[in-house]
Amino acid sequence: MSTLLFQVLFTLFLAVMPFSEVRGAIPYGILVAKLNPILVFTASTLANLAIIYPLLITLNSVENFLLRRLEKLSRKKVFWRKVLAKYFRFREKTRRKVNPYVNRYGVIGLAVYTSIPLPFTGAWTATFAAYILGVKWKTTFLSVGLGVVLAATLIFSMVFLGVSIKLFF
DSSP: OHHHHHHHHHHHHHHHSTTTHHHHHHHIIIIISOOOHHHHHHHHHHHHHHTHHHHHHHHHHHHHHHHHHHHHOOTTOHHHHHHHHHHHHHHHHHHHHHHHHHHHHHHHHHHHHHHSOSTTOSHHHHHHHHHHHTOOHHHHHHHHHHHHHHHHHHHHHHHHHHHHHHHHO
């Protein structure tokens, strides 16, 4: 029983990690751990969705901390003042530049980006990009959530297609 629990927890761990997300958790859970496919799909998808909101809160908190820190930095710490000032200028410039595209393709574009089964195109990267681009939190959660569900469905289908093709040979 402890081996089963370990396999389920490791699958959930893979689902929340930025390097694997559902793209690694679903194949691992089904093909390696030999868990129930519906359990793997549901648990991996929910675990990957669960990371979006805490990530948004963390990004917001870090950015607010850095903004307060920028205001308090003394003239002696010129290097850090310049680094933080460049980041905030970059963020504002990027938001102004891409705002028309974000408004036009926001939800669909972010969902498609999140659902592409390639490294660094999952919920973590899409949430970070949405935050930098100034997308509203509800829109971010909706679009990244939709992308995660699409990615999970695509990976789930690819795993079963691969398994069913293997049975014929």
